[in-house]
Amino acid sequence: MTLSILRIGGDTFTDYEGLLTLILRSFAYMDPLIDPPSSAHRLTVAGLKEKARDEIGLVAHDDGQLLGCAFLRPEPDFLYVGKLAVDPDLQGRGIGTLLLREAERIAQDLGRPSLRLETRIELVGNHARFGAWGFVKTAENRHAGYDRTTSIEMQKRLA
Template structure:
């Protein structure tokens, strides 16, 4: 049974969480440019990120299978580092995490969710589109003269 819950205050498996994120994002390594910011994460920076943002974990029993980090903005709740274990993808875990994000946005009186996805990851665009997100912008990472990611938004 999949459970979704905020990261508990006594959570200590930051290395396990980092491994999950890196495994979930590994398919991007040969596809996207610039490289994923996930490669700059460490257990310590993840712990700091969880203190600064709201992090949710997905578990299948005692096994960590997914995560996301949420950051309030002026007009939306930003969804970042949404990661699902490759072995567990296609089981609705991403949708469950986004339902938790929607509940958090409503709790914070924010009218929308926002996320960024790389321009090359067309399948992600389609998945987020099926979940109610709409493309709102194409943007570039610093130093790039072409779009490198798209912004998507879901009005709640």
């Protein structure tokens, strides 16, 4: 497998339908585990195109086949990593690591000292994976209308 990262948002990327399918497939395992439901279910092709214009969209691909993605949003002190997704059949092959390395490079180019992300409280496997990648829990949050913690924030300080 020859992985490469493509920055999307311009005319160089057109497979937003495939990207939506990738995200929905990669987030599907969460459906019976999390409450409230994932915001991935509200994504549309048009919404992804807009997201790619407003944020920094990345796709990992191998000869045109979509393998993973992430959307990065600059914040005052962080680069927020959202919708990090890897094809479920290809997880564990370094695709997520490659996307996060590119996020780190972009954060440093933008002068952001840290990456930030959020993950659902129920997804302890994600907590462990992000911890192995150097992220630490920094906050607990709740979605509107919930009286319990529904997600955690994790940050990774860059060198």
